Amino acid sequence: MRVWPIFKKEMGLYFTSPVAYVVITMFLLVVGYFFYSIFVFFAMASMQAAMNPTMARELNVTDGVMRPLFSNISVIMLLLMPMLTMRLFAEERKSGTIELLLTYPVRDGAVLIGKYLAAFALYAIMLAATLVYPLVTGVFAPLEWGPLLSGYVGLLLMGGAFLAIGVLASSLTENQIVAAFLTFGVLLLFWVIGWSAEYAGGVAGRILQHLSIIEHYESFAKGVLDTRDILYYVNFTALALFLTLRSLESRRWNG
Amino acid sequence: MIEVQNLTKQYAAITAIDHVSFEVERGQIVGFLGPNGAGKSTTMRILSCFIPATSGSARVAGFDVFTQSMEVRRRIGYMPESVPLYSEMRVATYLNFVAEVKGVPRAERTRRVGEVMERCLIADVQHRLVGKLSKGYRQRVGLAQAIVSDPEVLILDEPTIGLDPQQITEIRALIKSLAGQHTVILSTHILPEVSMLCEKIIIINKGAIVAKGPITELVAQAFPTTRVHLQVAGPPPAVRAEVSRIPGVLRVEQQTVLDGVGAFVVEVARDRDIRAELSRLAAGQKWDLLELRRIGMTLEEVFIRVVAGEETVEREHASSGEEARA
Numbered sequence: 001m002r003v004w005p006i007f008k009k010e011m012g013l014y015f016t017s018p019v020a021y022v023v024i025t026m027f028l029l030v031v032g033y034f035f036y037s038i039f040v041f042f043a044m045a046s047m048q049a050a051m052n053p054t055m056a057r058e059l060n061v062t063d064g065v066m067r068p069l070f071s072n073i074s075v076i077m078l079l080l081m082p083m084l085t086m087r088l089f090a091e092e093r094k095s096g097t098i099e100l101l102l103t104y105p106v107r108d109g110a111v112l113i114g115k116y117l118a119a120f121a122l123y124a125i126m127l128a129a130t131l132v133y134p135l136v137t138g139v140f141a142p143l144e145w146g147p148l149l150s151g152y153v154g155l156l157l158m159g160g161a162f163l164a165i166g167v168l169a170s171s172l173t174e175n176q177i178v179a180a181f182l183t184f185g186v187l188l189l190f191w192v193i194g195w196s197a198e199y200a201g202g203v204a205g206r207i208l209q210h211l212s213i214i215e216h217y218e219s220f221a222k223g224v225l226d227t228r229d230i231l232y233y234v235n236f237t238a239l240a241l242f243l244t245l246r247s248l249e250s251r252r253w254n255g
Numbered sequence: 256m257i258e259v260q261n262l263t264k265q266y267a268a269i270t271a272i273d274h275v276s277f278e279v280e281r282g283q284i285v286g287f288l289g290p291n292g293a294g295k296s297t298t299m300r301i302l303s304c305f306i307p308a309t310s311g312s313a314r315v316a317g318f319d320v321f322t323q324s325m326e327v328r329r330r331i332g333y334m335p336e337s338v339p340l341y342s343e344m345r346v347a348t349y350l351n352f353v354a355e356v357k358g359v360p361r362a363e364r365t366r367r368v369g370e371v372m373e374r375c376l377i378a379d380v381q382h383r384l385v386g387k388l389s390k391g392y393r394q395r396v397g398l399a400q401a402i403v404s405d406p407e408v409l410i411l412d413e414p415t416i417g418l419d420p421q422q423i424t425e426i427r428a429l430i431k432s433l434a435g436q437h438t439v440i441l442s443t444h445i446l447p448e449v450s451m452l453c454e455k456i457i458i459i460n461k462g463a464i465v466a467k468g469p470i471t472e473l474v475a476q477a478f479p480t481t482r483v484h485l486q487v488a489g490p491p492p493a494v495r496a497e498v499s500r501i502p503g504v505l506r507v508e509q510q511t512v513l514d515g516v517g518a519f520v521v522e523v524a525r526d527r528d529i530r531a532e533l534s535r536l537a538a539g540q541k542w543d544l545l546e547l548r549r550i551g552m553t554l555e556e557v558f559i560r561v562v563a564g565e566e567t568v569e570r571e572h573a574s575s576g577e578e579a580r581a
Contacts, residue, residue, distance in 0.1 A: 005355040009344075016343050016384075096339030100400070103303045104356045105328040252306065 002106045006114025007121075010088070014122055023083055027076060027126050034072040035133045038065055061141040062148070066134060067221050070151045073130065074217060077159055078191060082183035084122060085166025086176040088115045089248075093174035108248045112167070112241060119163045127155055147223030154220025157233035161213065162187055164240035171247045187213065256281045256408060256438040257302065262311035264297050271297040273462040274311065279455075284434045286453035287442040288558060294462040295442040296336055299412050302440070303333040316407050329358065332401030336412040336442075338393055342386025346377060346396055349385055350403055357404035367403060375399040376425060390417040398426065402433070409433060411441040415448060427452060446555045456554070458561055466561045470554060475525065477557040480505060482550040483521045485533055489542030491517040497536060503527050516545060 014020040042064045049059050092098040101111060134148055162183075169182035194212025197205040209215055213236070216229040257279040264271045272294040279285045289295050300306045302313055304324045312319060318326040341349060350368045359367050372378040375395045380388060385396060394417060401409055414430065415423045430452055433439055443449060449456055450470060458466040458473075466473055487494055491512050498507050498521055506522040523529050530547055537544040 002356055002358075005352055008355075009341075009352050012348065013341065013343055095342070096335065096337050097341055099300075099305050099335050099339055100333065103305050103328055103331070103333050104353070105325055105358060106356055107325070 003114045010118030062144045081162040082180040086180040089170040090176045090179045161236040164237040168244045258314045265309040284439040286449035286456040289459040330407045332406040333410045334401040338397035340385045347381040353400045409439045480522045485519045486546035487542040
C-alpha cells in the first residue's frame with residue numbers, strides 16, 4: 001500500500017493552494033467569535049449567580065462554556081467540511097490527472113485512504129488550534145478534563161464521518177461545486193433526520209433517531225464514551241469509504 | 256513485449272476499437288498511426304490499464320493488463336494525450352511524487368529525478384509551478400514522469416504535439432535514445448515523425464488495423480510500381496508513344512503541357528530503373544530533357560492510400576450489396 005506518497009501529495013496541495021489557509025482562518029475566526037460570546041454570557045451569568053448561591057451550584061464551565069462551544073463547532077463543520085473534500089477526486093477527474101494517478105502502481109484503495117487521511121489530518125489541525133479556547137478558560141475557572149477530552153474525540157469521529165461523505169460525493173462528479181452541495185445536502189439530512197423521530201414514534205422513531213448524525217454526539221459532549229456511538233461513526237465512515245471505492249471502480253469500468 | 260489479441264472496446268453506442276491484434280518486440284519503437292478518432296488513444300488507455308477492454312486480451316511484458324494490472328503498471332511509463340499534470344505542484348516535487356508512487360527506492364530518487372530533468376531539458380524550471388509552464392515545458396514534464404522510473408515499456412500518446420520545431424527535434428532525439436533498453440509505442444499523426452523514429456508502424460482506421468509492419472515493407476505493398484517524373488520539350492503525343500515503347504513501361508500519364516514542354520509520370524515495375532533509357536531516348540529524338548527524377552514513396556502517400564483505399568472498398572461493398580438486393 002503506497003498511502004504515504006498520496007497523503008504527502010494531498011497535504012502539499014492543500015497548503016500550496018489557498019484552500020487550507022482560508023478554511024482554517026475562517027474556521028478559527030468563527031469559532032473564536034462563538035467562544036467570545038459564550039464566554040461573556042457565562043461571565044454575566046456567574047455575576048448574577050454570585051448573589052444567588054443555589055444558582056451558583058448549577059454553574060460550571062464544562063456545561064456552560066465547552067458544551068455550547070462544541071455544539072457550535074459541529075454546526076460550523078457542517079458548512080466547512082464539504083469545502084475540504086470537494087476537490088479530492090472531482091478536481092483530478094476534471095483536469096484528467098486521474099488518468100495518470102490510476103495507471104501508477106497504486107491500488108485504488110491506497111489512493112482513497114491517502115486522500116481521506118490528508119483531509120482528516122487537515123481537520124485535526126483545525127481542531128487542535130481550537131484547544132486554545134479551553135486552555136484560556138482553564139486559566140479563569142477549573143476545567144474538567146474528562147468531558148473535554150471525550151468532546152474532542154467525538155468531534156474527531158463525527159468529522160471523520162462528514163469527511164467520508166465528502167470524499168464519496170467528490171468521487172461521483174467532476175464538478176467541485178456539485179460535490180460540495182451534495183455533501184452538504186446529505187449531511188444536513190442526516191442531521192435533521194432525528195427531528196422527525198418525535199412524530200414517527202415507536203420503532204420507526206427509534207431508527208430515525210439512531211440514524212441522526214448529531215444525536216450520537218450527545219454522549220461525547222456529556223463526557224461519556226459509549227461504544228454504540230463510537231461504532232455508529234466508525235461504521236458510517238467505513239460504509240461511505242467503501243461506496244467511494246466502488247464508485248472509483250465503476251468509473252474505471254465505464255471508461 | 257506487447258501482445259494484443261482481438262482487442263475490442265465498445266462504448267454504449269460506438270465501437271472504439273474492433274478486434275485489434277498486434278505485437279511489439281522488446282526494444283522496438285513502434286508508431287501508431289491513424290486519423291483522429293481512429294482508436295489510438297483507446298488502445299493506449301487499455302494498454303496502460305486505465306480502462307478495461309470489452310473483449311480480447313492484451314499482455315504487456317508478459318502480464319495481462321486486466322488480471323495482472325499491478326505488475327503491468329510497475330513496468331510502464333504512460334503519457335496521455337492531454338498531458339494532465341497537477342498545476343499547483345512544483346516540477347521537482349511532482350517528479351519526486353511520481354518516482355515515489357512508482358516505487359523508485361528512496362536512495363536513488365533524488366539522483367533519478369535529477370537525471371530525468373536533465374534528459375528532458377526541464378532542470379531550469381524545476382522550482383516553478385507546473386501550471387505556470389508553457390505547453391512545451393508541460394509536454395516535457397509529462398515525458399519526464401513517464402520515464403522517471405526507468406520502465407520497460409513506454410506508452411506515449413502524441414508526445415510531440417504543441418512543441419516548437421527546436422523542441423520537437425530534441426524530444427525526438429530523446430525518444431530515439433530510449434530505443435534498445437525500452438520498448439516504445441507512440442501515437443502520432445505527424446507522419447515524417449514516424450519515419451524518423453519508428454522501425455515498425457501500425458495504421459489504424461475506424462477502430463480496425465488496416466496495415467502494419469516495417470515501413471519499407473508497407474511502402475512496397477502500397478506501391479508495387481516505381482514512378483518516374485519526366486519533363487521534355489517535345490511533341491507530347493510522340494513522347495507518349497515513344498516512351499510507351501520502352502520495355503517494362505506499364506503506364507505513361509501526361510500531366511501538363513506548357514509552352515511545348517510536357518510533364519509525364521512513367522510507371523514501371525518496382526525493381527526497374529528506366530532513367531538511363533529515358534535520357535537516351537530524349538537525346539536520340541533531340542528533345543531537350545528538362546527534368547528526370549524518381550518519385551519517392553513517402554509514408555504520407557502510403558497512409559492516404561491505405562486509409563482512403565479502405566473507404567473505397569467499403570463503398571464498393573455497399574453498392575454491390577445494393578445491386579444484389581435489386
